[in-house]
Amino acid sequence: MKRVFVNGYGSIGSRIAQFIADDQDIEVAGIGKHSPDEKVTDAISRGFKVYVPKNKVASFKNFNISGTIEDIISDCDLVIDASPGGAGYANKKTLYEPKNTRAIFQGGEKITGEESVAQLIFNSRVNYEKTFDRQFVMQGSCNVTGMGRIIQPLKEKYGKKIKRLDAILIRRWADLEDSKTEVKDSIEWSHKPHHDEDVKSYMGADTPLFIRAFKVPTRQMHVHSMDIRFDGSAPNAAEIISIYKNEYGVATLYSAKGTKDIRDYAESIKFSFKDTNMIHLHADLIEVQDDVVKLTYSDDQTGIVVPENHLLMQAMLFKRKKEDAFRHTEELFHMAEKKRMLEEHFRRQ
Numbered sequence: 001m002k003r004v005f006v007n008g009y010g011s012i013g014s015r016i017a018q019f020i021a022d023d024q025d026i027e028v029a030g031i032g033k034h035s036p037d038e039k040v041t042d043a044i045s046r047g048f049k050v051y052v053p054k055n056k057v058a059s060f061k062n063f064n065i066s067g068t069i070e071d072i073i074s075d076c077d078l079v080i081d082a083s084p085g086g087a088g089y090a091n092k093k094t095l096y097e098p099k100n101t102r103a104i105f106q107g108g109e110k111i112t113g114e115e116s117v118a119q120l121i122f123n124s125r126v127n128y129e130k131t132f133d134r135q136f137v138m139q140g141s142c143n144v145t146g147m148g149r150i151i152q153p154l155k156e157k158y159g160k161k162i163k164r165l166d167a168i169l170i171r172r173w174a175d176l177e178d179s180k181t182e183v184k185d186s187i188e189w190s191h192k193p194h195h196d197e198d199v200k201s202y203m204g205a206d207t208p209l210f211i212r213a214f215k216v217p218t219r220q221m222h223v224h225s226m227d228i229r230f231d232g233s234a235p236n237a238a239e240i241i242s243i244y245k246n247e248y249g250v251a252t253l254y255s256a257k258g259t260k261d262i263r264d265y266a267e268s269i270k271f272s273f274k275d276t277n278m279i280h281l282h283a284d285l286i287e288v289q290d291d292v293v294k295l296t297y298s299d300d301q302t303g304i305v306v307p308e309n310h311l312l313m314q315a316m317l318f319k320r321k322k323e324d325a326f327r328h329t330e331e332l333f334h335m336a337e338k339k340r341m342l343e344e345h346f347r348r349q
């Protein structure tokens with residue numbers, strides 16, 4: 001039985017801990033908290049042991065904590081770090097490297113420059129086996145993971161026939177349960193969004209991807225608008241849709257009005273955390289003009305990386321065969337059933 005510690009219990013860490021707790025092959029050693037707030041009680045009520053930084057123990061005196069993060073790091077096989085972007089690098093330096101512990105980092109970290117956490121970004125569709133013997137691997141961010149699910153099948157089918165992929169990322173401002181962040185009435189842009197470099201790091205530097213990113217005042221998912229330019233005539237819409245028919249984690253929808261529509265449906269049928277864990281290809285918006293296919297899809301920001309973390313965990317801990325890992329993840333996440341239900345509900349009218 002392998003022991004996994006989830007360091008950070010926010011939007012992503014709480015989801016990961018909750019899902020992997022049902023995995024019979026591992027034991028969740030506990031979760032890491034930094035602030036003495038109601039989420040400590042939440043974690044304990046769900047059966048998780050809570051560990052806190054040594055220098056903050058006193059501020060948790062009103063809670064039944066189980067020990068320090070410093071100590072539990074030495075007593076687990078893998079850490080899934082789900083700390084805020086940038087804190088993962090500090091944790092690597094002060095905790096994981098000194099104690100020679102293996103770790104998965106999340107997409108708010110970097111894989112280049114002085115503060116890089118790992119040399120590899122994981123995408124289960126692209127480089128599952130490459131993670132087997134690594135000490136540190138970074139799970140791509142939600143946007144980066146979503147682009148992999150869309151682009152890799154296109155790349156496999158059309159290869160060099162694709163001349164350019166121009167994507168505009170319309171990003172949500174904050175997560176549903178993030179009560180600390182005010183959603184400002186503004187549209188903000190990113191200079192040199194990291195997504196471009198991150199996707200190319202695992203898909204190849206020659207991927208002809210060009211990204212612009214804007215943050216908009218919503219908590220309900222991201223939307224990507226991608227123009228795919230072909231060398232010669234573009235394939236028709238039906239052919240593009242058929243590529244994703246059996247694609248893991250991509251649901252093809254025809255009648256969703258917007259991202260909240262999808263989230264509301266997920267809530268109505270009691271998907272955990274109101275997440276779909278999917279990319280939603282909006283088939284009603286596909287347009288083909290001469291050499292260009294215009295594709296629009298939405299990306300469940302909080303849900304999409306959680307099954308990916310579970311797949312990555314299996315690769316790093318067990319070097320499990322890819323098909324077996326997907327089968328096991330399916331037992332916990334029911335992705336095929338979610339896809340079927342979403343496609344049925346948002347079918348062509």
Ligand SMILES: NC(=O)c1ccc[n+]([C@@H]2O[C@H](COP(=O)([O-])OP(=O)(O)OC[C@H]3O[C@@H](n4cnc5c(N)ncnc54)[C@H](OP(=O)(O)O)[C@@H]3O)[C@@H](O)[C@H]2O)c1
Nearest residue numbers: 008009010011012033034035083085087106108142301302
């Ligand atoms: N939110 C998303 O949709 C999303 C999607 C994909 C990837 N990601 C990435 O996932 C990571 C976590 O994001 P999040 O949205 O889950 O953040 P979050 O909701 O702000 O949660 C962060 C958690 O980390 C804890 N924490 C604070 N400092 C820490 C430290 N030094 N070491 C360990 N834990 C620490 C916080 O504890 P306290 O609450 O106790 O202070 C909190 O539980 C980021 O890299 C982010 O870019 C996020």
